[in-house]
Amino acid sequence: MMRQEAMIRPDDTIADLLGVRTALAVIDRAEVGLADADELADADWTLPSRLEAALMRCGLSTDPQTPLATLSGGQRSRAALAALILAEPDFLLLDEPTNNLDREGRRAVIDLLRGWSGGAIVVSHDRELLEEMDAIIELTSLGATRYGGNYSAFRQCKDSELEAAARDLAHAEKALSDVARRAQQARERKARKDSAGHRARAKGDQPKILMDAAKGRAEASGGAGARLRDARREAAGEAVSTARKKIEILQPLSMDIPPTDLAPGRTVLRLDGVTGGYDPARPIIKDLSLTVTGPERIAISGPNGSGKTTLLKIITGQIMPQYGRVELTVPFALLDQHAGLLDPSSTLRNNFLHLNPTADRHMAHAALARFRFRAADALRHPSELSGGERLRAGLACALGAMPPPMLLILDEPTNHLDLDGMNALETALAAYDGAVLVISHDSAFLRSLAPDRTVHLGE
Incomplete structure (x- = not known):
């Protein structure tokens, strides 16, 4: 079973995730003449080559003793895939396997399933991955319903x-x-x-x-x-x-976004020779210049660890650049996949009022209701919500503002949305007349957004 989030101890390594720490230690002792007869008899001499092949197949070329804490979420997901390959099971259980993966990682999951001769049950809202399924079982308040075929048939x-x-x-x-x-x-x-x-x-x-x-x-x-x-x-x-x-x-979820009236020629964002990151000695963003004008839609792409989220934090002022200049000239809303703009200890209504100081309670309830948080649901806390509900609440608070933001910044917005939520977000963005800056590895979502430009990082 590959879980959505790997539960790790601070000192765990890739070898721990793959369950081979002890076996590798035996081989290491044998190579220097310290293994006893029983250990030599039980040693799996093919393990190092099989381990290397499994990691390479999942796009990881790294030492098995690498601490998991030093890997990105996507790299840990790839390591978890390698653990599946190494174990050679008859049946796979995958829980949102592509959520934290970049394009290459998502392709590794798809290729793994395409070449898999055993059975598999996959929990996922990734439409590209669902296209590879033989059947889809949907869980709703009515129960479980089985549909034959892939996502298009569903x-x-x-x-x-x-x-x-x-x-x-x-x-x-x-x-x-x-x-x-x-x-x-x-x-x-x-x-x-x-x-x-x-x-x-x-x-x-x-x-x-x-x-x-x-x-x-x-x-x-x-x-x-x-x-x-x-x-x-x-x-x-x-x-x-x-x-x-x-x-x-x-009936699909409906998200209504008021118009921003952003003029086509207005400068929304300007980056001039920006360099920065968390480590001043090794800045991950180097000499980047970018201008966003009017209701442009721009996708930021790159492999995991290439600095996409760091760039958004520089743009929004959470990290100051080492060099260069950032000018953000319009009201904006930033929404990450965990809806970090919400205070978990406050109700959804109070979150909305805090983020939209000119709104009253009636406006808050109306905006939340458009995103299916009606009546008493508006008094729930973000900590009570599922990942998809929390992101939906974040969208309600960010997009229900009056006036609405002229720039919408989205960091992996579909990671925790269900299929209806994704369709609703795509429909809402199609009607949104402001500028959009988005990080996403969801190819179906990006096709729907139809960005005007793509900024590639890590090249």
């Missing part, structure tokens, strides 16, 4: 289900309207008959006993009819409620 089925659910709702609402109309017509007919009966009784044309009998039959018939109409109305109402609930489950 998406087609889901779209068909949404269309069918919409038709069912329209049919149920029409049936309820028809029941209500017929009930009104029945009430009007009864009112006319009752009025005629009252006039006939007032005239005294028929014996009282006959009129009383006719009145009794009418009341009995009317009561039965009313009960039947009530039953039909109740059944039609339940059908509408059931159809509406299904629509709410299947």
Whole structure:
């Protein structure tokens, strides 16, 4: 099993992750003549070459004694993949295996599965990876549903289900309207008959006993009819409620972003010869110049460890550059994959009010509701939320601002979003008229964003 996050002790190495520390120590002792007879008998002399091959296959060319703490998240994920290959199991269980990987790492996962002759269960929202699946099981509040085929087939089925659910709702609402109309017509007919009966009784044309009998039959018939109409109305109402609930489950999440009115010729960001990083002796960003004008969309790419997130921190003032100049001239919002802008000890509503000082409680609830945090959900704390919910809350607080930010800076925004959340974010960004600066290794997301330019780091 490859977990989403490797649980490591401070002194763990790659060899520990792969479970070969002891076996490698035996070989090391044998090579210098310190191993005893039992150790020599049990030594796996093929281990070093198999270990090297597994690491190379996953794009890691490093010593097995390298501490895991010195590796990036993506490099640790590659090491975890190498551990799977080295173990040669019959069945793989992968939990979000591509979340922290760069393009090459994601390709390594896909290639691993393509060449895998055993079985595999993969938990993932990575649409490129899901295209490699033989079947997809979706978990919702309705339970587990199995769809044959890859992501494209799954998406087609889901779209068909949404269309069918919409038709069912329209049919149920029409049936309820028809029941209500017929009930009104029945009430009007009864009112006319009752009025005629009252006039006939007032005239005294028929014996009282006959009129009383006719009145009794009418009341009995009317009561039965009313009960039947009530039953039909109740059944039609339940059908509408059931159809509406299904629509709410299947209907994609909607994210509405107000317009920024960013002028096409306005300078949004200018970097002039910027050099910087965490270590002054070894700056990871070197002599970088960049100008963003108007509603441009720019992707920042590069392998893990190339300085992408460091660059965003320099741009937003979290790290001061060693050399060069940074000019950020418009209001901006920065959202990382962990929604770090949210205070975990405060409610979502209070987070929104803190990040948007001119907003009131009504505006906060309205903005959060657009991102499916309705009523009491607005009083939840970020610490209570799943990764996807937390990022959705971050989007609500960042994009629901008034006025909205003219520059949206996103650091791996799809890492913890579910498929509906990704589709909603892509739809929202398609309608967003501000500038976008994004780090992402999600090829499907980048295709949807259609960046005007890509800045490559680490080359």
